[in-house]
Amino acid sequence: MATLELSNVVKSFDKTTIIHGVDLAVSDGEFVVFVGPSGCGKSTLLRIISGLEPATSGDIRIDGQRVNEVTAAHRGCSMVFQSYALYPHMSVYDNMAFGLENLGVAKAVIETKVTAAATMLQLGPLLQRKPTQLSGGQRQRVAIGRSIVREPKLFLFDEPLSNLDAELRVSMRAEIRDLHARLGATMIYVTHDQVEAMTMADKIVVLRAGRIEQVGTPLELYNTPCNQFVAGFIGSPRMNFVPAAEFPSALPGTHTVGIRPEHAQLADSGPLQLKIKQVEQLGSTSILHGHVVPDAPFELILNGQTTIQRGDTVCVSAPPEQLHCFDSNGLRL
Ligand SMILES: Nc1ncnc2c1ncn2[C@@H]1O[C@H](COP(=O)(O)OP(=O)(O)OP(=O)(O)O)[C@@H](O)[C@H]1O
Numbered sequence: 214m215a216t217l218e219l220s221n222v223v224k225s226f227d228k229t230t231i232i233h234g235v236d237l238a239v240s241d242g243e244f245v246v247f248v249g250p251s252g253c254g255k256s257t258l259l260r261i262i263s264g265l266e267p268a269t270s271g272d273i274r275i276d277g278q279r280v281n282e283v284t285a286a287h288r289g290c291s292m293v294f295q296s297y298a299l300y301p302h303m304s305v306y307d308n309m310a311f312g313l314e315n316l317g318v319a320k321a322v323i324e325t326k327v328t329a330a331a332t333m334l335q336l337g338p339l340l341q342r343k344p345t346q347l348s349g350g351q352r353q354r355v356a357i358g359r360s361i362v363r364e365p366k367l368f369l370f371d372e373p374l375s376n377l378d379a380e381l382r383v384s385m386r387a388e389i390r391d392l393h394a395r396l397g398a399t400m401i402y403v404t405h406d407q408v409e410a411m412t413m414a415d416k417i418v419v420l421r422a423g424r425i426e427q428v429g430t431p432l433e434l435y436n437t438p439c440n441q442f443v444a445g446f447i448g449s450p451r452m453n454f455v456p457a458a459e460f461p462s463a464l465p466g467t468h469t470v471g472i473r474p475e476h477a478q479l480a481d482s483g484p485l486q487l488k489i490k491q492v493e494q495l496g497s498t499s500i501l502h503g504h505v506v507p508d509a510p511f512e513l514i515l516n517g518q519t520t521i522q523r524g525d526t527v528c529v530s531a532p533p534e535q536l537h538c539f540d541s542n543g544l545r546l
Contacts, residue, residue, distance in 0.1 A: 214241050214242055214366060214397060214398050214399050215241060215275050215276050215289070215366035215367050215399050216238070216239060216240055216241050216274075216275070216276055216277070216399070217237075217238070217239040217262065217273075217274070217275055217367060217399065217401070218237070218238050218239070218272075218273075218274040218277075219235050219236060219237040219238075219258075219262070219271065219272070219273055219274075220236055220271055220272040220274070221234045221235070221236060221270070221271040221272070222234065222235045222236075222258070222261060222268050222270075222271035222272070222273065223235075223268065223269045223270045223271050224254070224257055224258075224261060224266070224268055224269050224423075225269045230269075230423065231254050231257060231423045232254050232257060232258060232261070232268075232423045233422075233423045233424050234271070234424075235258065235271070235423075235424070235425055236425070237418060237425065237428065239399060239401065239416075240399075241399055242397050242398065242399055243399055243400075243415050243416055244390070244393050244400045244402065244413060244414055244415045244416075245400070245401050245402070245414065245415065245416045245417075245418060246401075246402045246403075246404060246409070246410040246413055246414035246416070246417050246418065247259065247401065247402070247403045247404075247418050247420060248403075248404055248405065248406075248407055248409075248410040248417055248418070248419055248420070248446070249405065249419055249420035249421055249426075249446070250405060250421065250446075251405060253420040253421050253422055253423065254420055254422075254423040255403040255404075255405070255420055256371055256372075256403055258420070259292070259369050259371055259401060259403050261273065262290065262367070262369060262401065263285055263288065263290045263292050263369050264280070264283060264284055264285030264286075264287075264288045264290065265285050265292070267281070268281060275288060275289065275290075275366060275367065276366065288366075288367075289365050289366035289367065290365055290366065290367040290368075290369055291359075291360035291363050291365035291367070291368055291369065292360070292369040292370075292371060293353075293356050293357055293359075293360050293368070293369070293370045293371070293373045294356070294371050294373070295371055295372040295373060295375050295376060296376070297344070297352045297353060297355070297356040297376075298356065299344040299352060299355055299356060299359075300344075301343065301344050301345060302343070303343070303344075304340065304341050304342060304343060305331075305336060305339050305340045305341070305342055305343075305344070305347070305355050305358075306327055306331075306340040306341065308344070308355055308359060309327045309330060309331070309355065309358045309359050309362055310323045310324075310327050310362070311359075312359060312362070312363055313326065313327075313362055313363065323362075326362040326364075327340075327358075327362055330358040330361040330362050331358060333358075333361070333392070333395070334354040334355075334357060334358050334361075334388075334392075335354070336351070336354055336355060336358060339351060348381075349376055349377050349378075349381065350377060350381045350384070350385055353373060353374065353376075353377065353385060354388075356373070357373070357389070357392070361392075361396070365398075366399065367398075367399050367400075367401065368398050368399070368400040368401070369400075369401050369402075369403075370389070370400065370401070370402040370403065371403045372403055372404055372405070373385075373389075373402075374386065374404075374409070375404075375406075382409075386409060386412055386413055389402075389413065390412075390413055402414070407446055407447050407448070407449065408449055410431070410447075411431045411435070411447065412431075414430075414431055415430065416428060416429065416430060417429060417430070417431055417434055417447075419434065419442075419443050419446060419447070421442055426439070426440065426442055426443050427439045427440070427443045431447075434447045435447055435448055437545065438452075438471075438537065438545065439544070439545050440539065440543045440544050440545060441454065441469060441471065441539045441543035441544075442543065444471050444537055444539070444545075445471075448473055450474045450500065450512050450514070451474075451512075452471045452472065452473050452474075452537065453471065453472045453473070453474060453477065453505075453509070453510070453511045453512060454469050454470070454471055454509065454539075455469065455470045455471075455472065455485065455505055455506075455509050455511070456468075456469065456470075456506065456509065457469060457470055457538075459484060459485055459505060459506060459509075460484055460485070460536070461484060462484075462533055462536070463536060463538050464538040464546050466538075466540055466546055467538040467539065467540065467546060468539060468540050468541040469538075469539045469543070470536055470537065470538055470539075471536070471537035471538075471539060472511075472531045472535065472536060472537070473535070474500065474512040474513055474514045475514045476531050476532065476535035477511070477512075477513040477514075477529050477530075477531050478513075478529065478530055478531060478532075479513075479515070479527055479528065479529060480528045480529060480530035481528060482528050483528055483530065484529075484530060485505045485511070485528065485529040485530070486505065486526055486527075486528060486529075487501065487503045487504070487505055487511055487513065487526065487527050487528075487529045488503045488504055488505075488525075488526050489501055489502070489503040489521060489522065489523055489524065489525045489526070489527065490502050490503045490504070490523060491503070491523060492519065492521060492522060492523060494518060494519070496518070497516075497517070498514050498515060498516055498517070499514070499515045499517070499518055499519040499521075500512055500513070500514050500515075501513045501514075501515065501519075501521060501527070505529070511529070513529060
């Protein structure tokens with residue numbers, strides 16, 4: 214398996230720079246998720262690692278070796294795409310065997326590897342089918358199987374689950390994590406879905422506009438987001454932001470206070486007055502939506518069920534240790 218190191222990686226298309234000097238170290242066997250809004254450069258960075266796209270400048274090292282000039286076919290990376298990219302006229306078996314046949318691997322060896330991967334992915338009974346005869350989840354497993362048989366140093370996944378329905382996404386998430394545990398492989402996984410990032414990653418890399426905003430474990434990002442962007446991106450429902458003037462106990466120099474919906478509490482008196490616009494009763498929890506000041510939408514999660522209704526005004530507070538204080542540049546204090 215492999216380590217990966219990016220040093221000051223820059224990517225420009227014509228005169229537009231879209232990756233602005235990215236530094237990142239990935240350890241052997243780590244599951245790293247790149248997350249960020251649409252267009253922030255996640256896929257481009259993955260393609261640069263795979264060799265499908267050259268970097269404009271900077272170094273890419275796999276296992277300590279600079280690979281900028283090594284072609285995609287020789288980098289030892291294997292990519293699983295959102296579109297699966299299966300050959301429609303080939304059986305599942307042939308789709309998985311094809312890459313190895315091209316490399317001139319002996320037929321018997323191919324058969325052993327394809328059979329082992331198919332067993333691991335529960336594709337054994339489907340090996341003679343064509344991709345059109347498979348469900349979305351089965352197709353995605355074939356795409357993953359095609360990667361596994363090549364025994365890559367680095368597995369790269371580009372939004373592999375976004376074409377699947379919500380239920381299947383949840384089960385495939387678990388399957389990919391399980392696969393990671395069994396193979397002990399280094400994996401880099403791109404998604405714009407922060408829940409996918411939180412549930413799958415050993416380490417999350419949050420990107421915005423071609424720059425890394427923060428790198429950390431899911432709970433590090435949740436507990437101590439380095440700025441307002443990360444704070445708003447990680448966590449669901451999203452963190453509430455309130456002008457510091459509304460919260461007298463905020464740290465000196467605070468411009469905006471962040472309070473997660475699960476940390477806000479109903480109180481007998483202030484500091485916040487939440488005017489309720491909508492109540493979502495989910496049975497085990499209730500979500501109150503409203504505003505604390507006209508431009509500050511606010512959500513609060515209550516355990517259990519509530520009699521609070523649209524039109525009510527309630528007082529809200531939060532424990533001081535759960536407040537996130539940001540300065541006027543959005544940086545954590
Ligand atoms: N071949 C190209 N030529 C010019 N611009 C490109 C090219 N490929 C990507 N871009 C631009 O680079 C930026 C980053 O694109 P990229 O696909 O890496 O983003 P992303 O974070 O993966 O987005 P998404 O989540 O929407 O897939 C975008 O603004 C995109 O328009």
